[in-house]
Structures are given as structure tokens and as C-alpha cells.
Amino acid sequence: MLLPITFLFAHPHCFIDVYPSIREKQIEITWIMDEMSSQIMLMDFDRDHNGQLSSQESLSLFQETFVSLKKYNYYIRFLRQKTLLPTGKVSNFRASVSKGKVQYRFRLPLPAGTTTVRFCDEENYTAFIVNDAFVRKANAGKFYKVKPYNGEIGVGYAMELK
Amino acid sequence: MTELYEKLLHYITLWQYELNMIVSSNIRSVDGGSLESTFVILGIAFLYGVIHAIGPGHGKALVGLYFLKTGGNYMRALKMGYLIAGIHALSALIVTLLLFYVIQTLFSKTFWDISRFSIQFSGALIAIVGIYLIYETYKHRRDKDIAVSFNNKSDLAVAFSAGIVPCPGVMTITLFAISLGHVALGVATAIVMSIGMGLTISLAGIVSIGAKKRGNKFLGKYGIALQLAAAALVLVLGLSLLLYKQ
Numbered sequence: 001m002l003l004p005i006t007f008l009f010a011h012p013h014c015f016i017d018v019y020p021s022i023r024e025k026q027i028e029i030t031w032i033m034d035e036m037s038s039q040i041m042l043m044d045f046d047r048d049h050n051g052q053l054s055s056q057e058s059l060s061l062f063q064e065t066f067v068s069l070k071k072y073n074y075y076i077r078f079l080r081q082k083t084l085l086p087t088g089k090v091s092n093f094r095a096s097v098s099k100g101k102v103q104y105r106f107r108l109p110l111p112a113g114t115t116t117v118r119f120c121d122e123e124n125y126t127a128f129i130v131n132d133a134f135v136r137k138a139n140a141g142k143f144y145k146v147k148p149y150n151g152e153i154g155v156g157y158a159m160e161l162k
Numbered sequence: 163m164t165e166l167y168e169k170l171l172h173y174i175t176l177w178q179y180e181l182n183m184i185v186s187s188n189i190r191s192v193d194g195g196s197l198e199s200t201f202v203i204l205g206i207a208f209l210y211g212v213i214h215a216i217g218p219g220h221g222k223a224l225v226g227l228y229f230l231k232t233g234g235n236y237m238r239a240l241k242m243g244y245l246i247a248g249i250h251a252l253s254a255l256i257v258t259l260l261l262f263y264v265i266q267t268l269f270s271k272t273f274w275d276i277s278r279f280s281i282q283f284s285g286a287l288i289a290i291v292g293i294y295l296i297y298e299t300y301k302h303r304r305d306k307d308i309a310v311s312f313n314n315k316s317d318l319a320v321a322f323s324a325g326i327v328p329c330p331g332v333m334t335i336t337l338f339a340i341s342l343g344h345v346a347l348g349v350a351t352a353i354v355m356s357i358g359m360g361l362t363i364s365l366a367g368i369v370s371i372g373a374k375k376r377g378n379k380f381l382g383k384y385g386i387a388l389q390l391a392a393a394a395l396v397l398v399l400g401l402s403l404l405l406y407k408q
Contacts (some may be wrong), residue, residue, distance in 0.1 A: 010256040011214070013330040016163045034179075035186035040269045043341060065270065118357070127175045150168040155175050 012127035012155075013037075018119050019138040020130065020159060022110065024065060026115065028092075029076065030138065031104040031128075038102040041065075053098060056096040066104065075128060075156075076110045077118040085111040117150055118154025130157035166241030174216050181210040185351075189339050192347065200347060207335070207351045211358020214331045221246045222366035222401055225286055228320050229370035231295050231392035236368050243316055243364025244357075249325025251356030253280070254332035255349065262340050265347075273333060280327045285403025287323030292397025294319075299390050323400075332356065 014037040019030040032143050033041065045061045046053060053061065071076065073087040088109035119128040130146050149158040185206050192199040214221070225246065229239055261269055295315070303336055309334030332352045374388070 011331075012178065014177060015182055015336055025329075036182065036191065036334045039338050039341055040273070040334065043269050043337075128180060129176075129179060136406050146167075148170070148172050155168075155171050 001035045004042045012121075012124060016126060016128050018128050018130045018136060018157075019118070019134045020117060022142070022144065022161065023107075025110055026107045027076075027110045028105065028107045028138075029074075031112040033102045034102075035100055038100060041102045042097065043119045046097075047097075051098055051100075053095045053102070058093070061095045062093050066095075066106075068088075069147045070082075072121070074106075074108065075121050075126065076108065077120070078114045079091060079116040079118065080111070080113045081115055083116060115160065115162045117161065118156060119159070120149055120151050122154040123161070124154045128156050130159060133157060170216075174213060177213050178210065183208055184303060185210060187348065189335075190342060190352075196229065197266060200350075200355070203347065204350060204354045207354045208358040209358075210335075211355035212362050213358075214329075214355070215247075215359035215362035215405045216243060221250070221321075222363055224291075224320060224324045224396060225367045226296070226361055226370040227396045227399065228291075229367045230353030231299070231373050231389045231396070232316075233374045234371055236371060238317070239366045239371055240370045241391055242321055242367050243362075244360035245321035245362050246325040247360030248260075249321060249358040250327065250359065251332050251352050252325055254328035254330070254353050255336060257328045257334045258333045258340070258348075258352075260338060273330060276328065279328055281403055282325055284327045285400050285405070287319075287326065287395055287400070287402030291316075291320055291323050292393060292395075294402050295344060295393035295396055296377065296390065299393050305313065329356075329359070 007120050015034040016037075017032040019032070021028040021030070040059070042051070042053075045057050045064075047057060047060075048054070063121040068091075074090065076087060078087065081106055088111070089109045093104065093106040096105070116162045121128060132143075132146055135144050135146055145160045146159070185203060188199055188203045188206070192203065225242055227238070228242075261272055267307060332355055334353045335355065336348040339345070339351055
């Protein structure tokens with residue numbers, strides 16, 4: 001009878017702005033990390049200390065950190081009504097730096113019939129921020145409704161496609 | 163989660179998100195020793211500490227249960243809150259300085275490895291505190307006021323067991339400031355943030371002491387059951403942390 005343990009101590013230390021761009025069969029996600037977390041990532045992966053992430057540095061970051069996020073479905077869940085759909089394979093990953101902030105851009109297949117896309121770290125170590133302004137910027141001419149989502153522990157957002 | 167708690171968590175997250183942005187942009191733009199910028203950063207760091215500690219973690223559950231078990235006065239809760247926050251920030255400072263000046267590699271991974279290990283170590287200590295509290299409750303079950311058996315040593319043990327987990331929030335801010343060359347500011351920010359966190363953790367103890375006083379009046383001679391339940395929950399809390407696996 002142990003307590004739901006992450007509920008007791010988990011709280012976010014990394015804040016990520018999410019810009020989700022909806023395509024026909026794909027979703028392109030841009031994550032922009034907060035400045036502090038960006039600095040820590042740069043200390044690890046900007047190996048030539050030029051304030052940027054080269055293709056090789058981006059690949060190292062992908063292999064050493066991003067790949068391991070597969071077990072969390074990259075903190076993105078696709079739903080058809082209330083049914084969870086499988087998260088596919090990441091493609092076109094590229095990490096870069098803009099205005100001192102580390103950005104990840106990557107694509108995931110958009111499962112047919114997706115009605116909602118959720119962005120949430122269920123363990124609440126990372127806070128994913130999605131708002132109307134980010135969604136408008138990522139989807140020229142289209143608008144998708146965003147509302148807060150609360151998991152068992154994590155705090156996140158749900159974007160409604162239909 | 164209740165709807166109210168869900169909303170609160172959202173607000174806490176968004177407040178921290180805003181404060182995180184303000185602190186980082188101010189630290190980045192602080193020019194050689196500008197007193198005004200320094201005070202702005204320290205003021206926000208205090209607020210950040212208060213809000214950061216409202217969310218889950220930071221020993222509030224342990225403090226709450228401990229004072230539900232032992233009772234005491236409000237000053238003792240205040241002292242306990244600041245002891246935990248002090249140890250919490252000090253351990254974060256030590257780890258950050260070691261990481262930056264000695265290990266100098268894989269900060270993001272090492273952050274997580276240290277957090278995971280310290281959470282389990284803290285769990286083991288909290289479980290020992292829980293066993294001690296259960297033992298004391300049983301031993302003094304016929305005493306009118308068993309709170310007298312708890313002293314500074316047991317307060318210190320509780321503070322140490324909860325505070326030993328280095329606060330990742332403090333680690334992140336300090337590492338950020340140090341990496342930009344603001345070593346003194348990084349250390350000062352950690353101290354001020356811990357003062358803010360201490361206030362919130364103390365409040366958990368104060369609320370608990372208040373609840374115990376009311377509970378004692380209400381429960382009368384069955385108050386021992388409340389104390390035993392609180393002590394048992396401390397043990398469960400410790401075991402949960404000890405057995406936690408990522």
C-alpha cells in the first residue's frame with residue numbers, strides 16, 4: 001500500500017514552450033526550453049562552446065537524451081475521442097539554439113482520426129506550456145482550441161483537432 | 163485530484179514558468195555588480211522559493227505528519243521549516259559546485275542520477291524516523307502528553323532526512339548563474355530561494371500543529387490513534403521514497 005510516489009515530490013524544473021504544427025499526416029513539434037535548462041543542455045552538448053548546436057552536436061543530443069524519451073511517448077499522446085492511439089516514430093529531429101534557448105524540432109505521424117493531442121509529462125518533472133498564441137503561430141490560417149489537461153500527477157494541455 | 167487542486171497545480175506551474183523567465187533574463191542581463199538588478203533577482207528568487215515549495219515535494223508531507231504526531235508550538239514548526247529549507251539548499255549548492263568545478267561533464271544526466279539516489283537515501287532516513295515515531299508512540303501510550311519526549315535531536319533527524327534531497331530548482335538557478343560567471347549571485351540566489359521555501363514548509367507544520375490541537379479536543383483519549391496513524395504514514399512515506407524506481 002505504497003503512496004503514488006511521484007505525486008509526493010515531483011514538481012517541474014524544466015519549462016518547455018510547445019509549438020505544434022498540424023500537417024495532413026504528420027505533426028511537427030517545436031519545443032523551446034527555458035533559458036536555464038537550455039544553458040545546462042548547452043554545457044553538455046555544445047562541445048565546441050560556440051553557443052550553437054551543430055549537426056553532429058544535435059545528433060549526439062538526440063542519441064544521448066531524446067531517444068530515451070520514447071518510453072514516455074515524447075510526452076505527446078494522440079487520442080480518438082477518449083481512446084489512446086499509438087505514438088509513432090520520430091523523424092526529422094534537429095536541435096538548435098535561438099536567442100540562448102535550445103529548440104528541438106521533430107515530426108511524428110498523426111494517427112488517422114486523431115481528435116485530441118495531449119502534451120504532458122505524467123511525472124511532472126517538465127512543464128509543457130501550450131497556449132493559443134503558440135498554436136496560432138505554428139498553424140497559419142488555422143486555429144485549434146487548447147485547454148488545460150490534468151493527468152493523475154502531471155499538468156499539461158490538450159489541443160482539440162475536431 | 164480534485165478540481166480545485168488541479169487548478170492550483172496549473173497556477174503554481176504557470177507562476178513558476180513566469181518567475182523562471184524573469185529570473186533567468188535578469189541574471190543574464192545583470193551587469194558588473196548592479197545593485198538594483200541584484201535586488202530584483204533576489205526578490206524574485208524569494209517569491210520563486212515560496213511558490214516552488216507550494217507544489218509537491220520539499221518535505222511538507224513529512225513535516226505535516228511529524229507535527230500531527232508530536233504537536234508542539236508554532237515557533238518549532240517555523241524552525242523546522244527553515245532547517246529543512248536550509249539543508250535542502252545547502253545540499254543543492256554543494257552538488258552544484260562539485261558538478262561545475264570538479265565533475266565538469268554531463269550536467270543534465272548527473273542532475274537526475276543525484277536526485278534519484280538522494281530521494282532513495284532520504285526515503286531510508288524517513289522510514290527510520292517513522293519507525294522511531296511508532297516506537298515512541300507505543301512506549302508512551304499511557305502518558306498524558308507524549309510530545310515532551312520529542313526534542314531537538316528528533317527535529318534535526320526529521321529536517322535532515324527531508325532536506326538531504328538537493329533541490330533541483332536551486333541547483334538549476336545556481337548552475338545557470340555560475341555558468342554565466344555570477345558565482346556570488348548564484349550562491350545568494352540559492353540562499354534567498356531557500357528562505358522563501360522555508361516559509362512555505364513552515365506553514366505545513368503550523369497548519370498541522372493547529373489541526374492536532376483541534377483533533378486532540380475532538381478525539382480526547384483516542385488522540386493516540388491519530389498520532390499512531392501519523393507515525394505509520396511517515397513510515398509509508400519513507401518506504402515509498404526508498405522503493406521508488408524510475
